[in-house]
Structure formats: C-alpha cells, structure tokens
Amino acid sequence: MKKKSREITLGSIKIGGANPPVIQTMITSPLNNIDEAVKEAETAYDLGCKVVRTAFKKGDKEENLKKLVKNFKGEIIADIHFDHKLALSAIDAGVSGIRINPGNIGGKEKVSEIIESAKKRTELAVRIGVNGGSLEKDILEKHGGVSWEGLVESSLRWAEYIENELGYKNFKVSAKSSNVTETVLACRKIRQHTDAPLHVGITEAGGGKRGIIKSSAGISVLLFEGLADTFRVSLTDTIEEEIKTGFNILKSLDLIENGVELISCPTCGRTHGEIISYYNKLEKLLDEKKWWLLPKMKIAVMGCEVNGPGEAKEADLGIALGKNCALYFEKGEIIKKFNDHSEAFEYLVRNLSL
Ligand code: SF4
Structure with a gap:
C-alpha cells in the first residue's frame, strides 16, 4: 500500500x-x-x-x-x-x-x-x-x-x-x-x-x-x-x-487495531446444531455493544468439533458444536465440554464480558 x-x-x-x-x-x-x-x-x-x-x-x-x-x-x-x-x-x-x-x-x-x-x-x-x-x-x-x-x-x-x-x-x-x-x-x-x-x-x-x-x-x-x-x-x-x-x-483490511472480529463456520455436510442462529444472535449482541469500538478480539462460532477449534485456533475464544455436545475453546485449546449447544453458547457470551 x-x-x-x-x-x-x-x-x-x-x-x-x-x-x-x-x-x-x-x-x-x-x-x-x-x-x-x-x-x-x-x-x-x-x-x-x-x-x-x-x-x-x-x-x-x-x-x-x-x-x-x-x-x-x-x-x-x-x-x-x-x-x-x-x-x-x-x-x-x-x-x-x-x-x-x-x-x-x-x-x-x-x-x-x-x-x-x-x-x-x-x-x-x-x-x-x-x-x-x-x-x-x-x-x-x-x-x-x-x-x-x-x-x-x-x-x-x-x-x-x-x-x-x-x-x-x-x-x-x-x-x-x-x-x-x-x-x-x-x-x-x-x-x-x-x-x-x-x-x-x-x-x-x-x-x-x-x-x-x-x-x-x-x-x-x-x-x-x-x-x-x-x-x-x-x-x-x-x-x-x-x-x-x-x-x-x-x-x-486490518486498518484498525480495535474491534471484534467474528469468524464462523460457513456450514457444510458436517455442521451440527443451529449455527446460523447462534451467529446471528452474536452479531446482534456485538452490534449493540458497538463492536468496532471494543478492544481487539477474535471470536469463533464453528459447526463441528473435529475441524472447528483447529480451523479457528487463532481465535481468542469460541465454541465448536458436535453431535449432542459442544466444546468451548480459547486459542485452539479445549477448555470445557458441554452436552448442550445452548449452554455452550451462553457460556461463550458470558466469557466475552462485553
Ligand atoms: S467448521 Fe466444520 S462444519 Fe463448519 S464448514 Fe468447517 S468443516 Fe464444515
């Protein structure tokens, strides 16, 4: 440039x-x-x-x-x-x-x-x-x-x-x-x-x-x-x-340091759960909190437990949904397991401390 x-x-x-x-x-x-x-x-x-x-x-x-x-x-x-x-x-x-x-x-x-x-x-x-x-x-x-x-x-x-x-x-x-x-x-x-x-x-x-x-x-x-x-x-x-x-x-374009980046599963044949709905809820919440003015953070919402945390390992925190289970991870490391998708999502939102 x-x-x-x-x-x-x-x-x-x-x-x-x-x-x-x-x-x-x-x-x-x-x-x-x-x-x-x-x-x-x-x-x-x-x-x-x-x-x-x-x-x-x-x-x-x-x-x-x-x-x-x-x-x-x-x-x-x-x-x-x-x-x-x-x-x-x-x-x-x-x-x-x-x-x-x-x-x-x-x-x-x-x-x-x-x-x-x-x-x-x-x-x-x-x-x-x-x-x-x-x-x-x-x-x-x-x-x-x-x-x-x-x-x-x-x-x-x-x-x-x-x-x-x-x-x-x-x-x-x-x-x-x-x-x-x-x-x-x-x-x-x-x-x-x-x-x-x-x-x-x-x-x-x-x-x-x-x-x-x-x-x-x-x-x-x-x-x-x-x-x-x-x-x-x-x-x-x-x-x-x-x-x-x-x-x-x-x-x-990486022209501002601050702000929240949201990466999410584009969905495929391996996708579990209501990934689009969780993404939309998160986006709405981040908009309400003016994500662009918040400190730098990367959040991931992934649709499978196999590739999810791996594909999003550079995210600060995120969830990966599986069959009747979900993983909460931070920087590619699995921190907590859930038997319910909604619980994992709510745990993620709480950990954002927005
Ligand atoms: S994260 Fe998993 S479910 Fe989502 S697109 Fe990638 S492989 Fe498919």
Missing part, C-alpha cells in the same frame, strides 16, 4: 499523509431542525465518527450552523451547492470544512471568492467534490457524457486552479460516481497528478446489502491502494449503518 498525499488540516484533525483514513458521515436532519441535527451529530460521534457533514442550503440559517458547530465535539463540514454565498456564510459560522462542487457553484470568480475567504482560517479545509451527475457541460460534450475521464478532468481543472492560480493547498478532492470501476479509475488517475488528499466513496450506492457490498467493493480497493485519506459509505440507510459499515471495512 502506498500513500502519496500531502497532509491537510480539518479543524483538529489531520487528513492525508501518514494519517489513518478518516470516516465521515452525513446527517439527515435539516439544519432548521437544529435540536435534531445536534442530536444526530452526537449519535455519529458516539459511534466513533468524528467528522460529520451537513447540507447547508438556501433558507438554512447561519445561526443554526453556528449552533451545530458549537455543540458538536467533532468537526462539522458544510455541504454547499449552487450558491457561493452559502460557502462564505458557512466559513463565517466556524465550520471545520466546506464541500463545494465547482461544477455548479458559478465559475472561477465565485470559487476564487470562496478560497480567499477560506485562506483566513488556516484550520479550515475545502473539498473539491466532483460528482458524475454534475460535470461541466464542456467536459460532458468532450467525453460524450459521464465518464471517469471526465471526472478526472473536472477534478484536476479545479485542483490546479485552486493550487496554482489561487495559491491554496488546504484542500482535498473527491471524484465520485455510482459506478465502482469509474470511481476507482478516476481516483487512481487523480492521485497521479496531485498530492491533494482524496475523499472517496461510491455515490448513490443504494441501501441494504446491495449498497453495503457496492460501497465496500469500491472503498476497499481505494483503501488498499492507499488512495483513500477519508471516506464515507453513502447508504440509503441510517448513519449508524454507514458508520458501522465503514469500521467493518477498516477492520476487514
């Missing part, structure tokens, strides 16, 4: 360089319902997400954005479209970051005005957020519609303008598409031409398993290649699901 981006500042957080990838989410409560917005941002923080984006749109009061910034322990990013004055207002409100889509903000002059204002706050980061759905007309015409090459051209056009002509470096870039291949190809190319950190994600990925799988497919490749300095799992779902999925991706 290589990491070639430069480090930038987003409030109290450093992004890019040698820093670990940062998870972001986006609250759904409108700013004019400020109490709900603050509550939702706090929920994200308690789930381990320190960077929260909020839509800041026409009609939203700057005063509410200020309240959100003041009441949130983490970093607030304002998401701006169409009106550059909203970006200026968000900067005044004290946000840690703004996300603008240069393709719809009204041209170079407007972008320049935003950047000149951003320069006055050194801890403020700007994101140049290019999306497949809002590419500039000339780029769409040149490439015959939305393409990863168009995403690259638009991103670099603005990154080069901001860095070389306006002399501003505290920005990151994102080029998102709802297509995994297009997004990966665009991010790879962009990194070849700029060392600005990349915020990545698969936009409009959907919800449920479909959205999780699509997002994970794209984000994992980019994380593994060292191209994702910060990311959001964009799901048609709750922020809880987005954040949990984000941590699950990081854990699966």
Whole structure:
C-alpha cells in the first residue's frame, strides 16, 4: 500500500499523509431542525465518527450552523451547492470544512471568492467534490457524457486552479460516481497528478446489502491502494449503518487495531446444531455493544468439533458444536465440554464480558 498525499488540516484533525483514513458521515436532519441535527451529530460521534457533514442550503440559517458547530465535539463540514454565498456564510459560522462542487457553484470568480475567504482560517479545509451527475457541460460534450475521464478532468481543472492560480493547498478532492470501476479509475488517475488528499466513496450506492457490498467493493480497493485519506459509505440507510459499515471495512483490511472480529463456520455436510442462529444472535449482541469500538478480539462460532477449534485456533475464544455436545475453546485449546449447544453458547457470551 502506498500513500502519496500531502497532509491537510480539518479543524483538529489531520487528513492525508501518514494519517489513518478518516470516516465521515452525513446527517439527515435539516439544519432548521437544529435540536435534531445536534442530536444526530452526537449519535455519529458516539459511534466513533468524528467528522460529520451537513447540507447547508438556501433558507438554512447561519445561526443554526453556528449552533451545530458549537455543540458538536467533532468537526462539522458544510455541504454547499449552487450558491457561493452559502460557502462564505458557512466559513463565517466556524465550520471545520466546506464541500463545494465547482461544477455548479458559478465559475472561477465565485470559487476564487470562496478560497480567499477560506485562506483566513488556516484550520479550515475545502473539498473539491466532483460528482458524475454534475460535470461541466464542456467536459460532458468532450467525453460524450459521464465518464471517469471526465471526472478526472473536472477534478484536476479545479485542483490546479485552486493550487496554482489561487495559491491554496488546504484542500482535498473527491471524484465520485455510482459506478465502482469509474470511481476507482478516476481516483487512481487523480492521485497521479496531485498530492491533494482524496475523499472517496461510491455515490448513490443504494441501501441494504446491495449498497453495503457496492460501497465496500469500491472503498476497499481505494483503501488498499492507499488512495483513500477519508471516506464515507453513502447508504440509503441510517448513519449508524454507514458508520458501522465503514469500521467493518477498516477492520476487514486490518486498518484498525480495535474491534471484534467474528469468524464462523460457513456450514457444510458436517455442521451440527443451529449455527446460523447462534451467529446471528452474536452479531446482534456485538452490534449493540458497538463492536468496532471494543478492544481487539477474535471470536469463533464453528459447526463441528473435529475441524472447528483447529480451523479457528487463532481465535481468542469460541465454541465448536458436535453431535449432542459442544466444546468451548480459547486459542485452539479445549477448555470445557458441554452436552448442550445452548449452554455452550451462553457460556461463550458470558466469557466475552462485553
Ligand atoms: S467448521 Fe466444520 S462444519 Fe463448519 S464448514 Fe468447517 S468443516 Fe464444515
């Protein structure tokens, strides 16, 4: 894995360089319902997400954005479209970051005005957020519609303008598409031409398993290649699901130390007992306990006593079910035998001390 981006500042957080990838989410409560917005941002923080984006749109009061910034322990990013004055207002409100889509903000002059204002706050980061759905007309015409090459051209056009002509470096870039291949190809190319950190994600990925799988497919490749300095799992779902999925991706790639890993029998002709049911119960319990914030631990739930402990010997603790019996083991060593599957499962849960 290589990491070639430069480090930038987003409030109290450093992004890019040698820093670990940062998870972001986006609250759904409108700013004019400020109490709900603050509550939702706090929920994200308690789930381990320190960077929260909020839509800041026409009609939203700057005063509410200020309240959100003041009441949130983490970093607030304002998401701006169409009106550059909203970006200026968000900067005044004290946000840690703004996300603008240069393709719809009204041209170079407007972008320049935003950047000149951003320069006055050194801890403020700007994101140049290019999306497949809002590419500039000339780029769409040149490439015959939305393409990863168009995403690259638009991103670099603005990154080069901001860095070389306006002399501003505290920005990151994102080029998102709802297509995994297009997004990966665009991010790879962009990194070849700029060392600005990349915020990545698969936009409009959907919800449920479909959205999780699509997002994970794209984000994992980019994380593994060292191209994702910060990311959001964009799901048609709750922020809880987005954040949990984000941590699950990081854990699966060994990019976080903490958290509980669950290994389990994929089931076969040798499987004993209700292994799927025990697995589901355990997963539910671990989700409730926010497994991704717990100390490092590996748990195994195996379906046979012959291969079970052996296949899962690297697990800290686990059970292996047999015919009318079950084994409880720790690091491959059998500690206790049971004549009942449920008793073994309950013993395992008690020993987790969650
Ligand atoms: S753990 Fe045992 S039951 Fe489960 S898949 Fe492996 S061999 Fe089959």
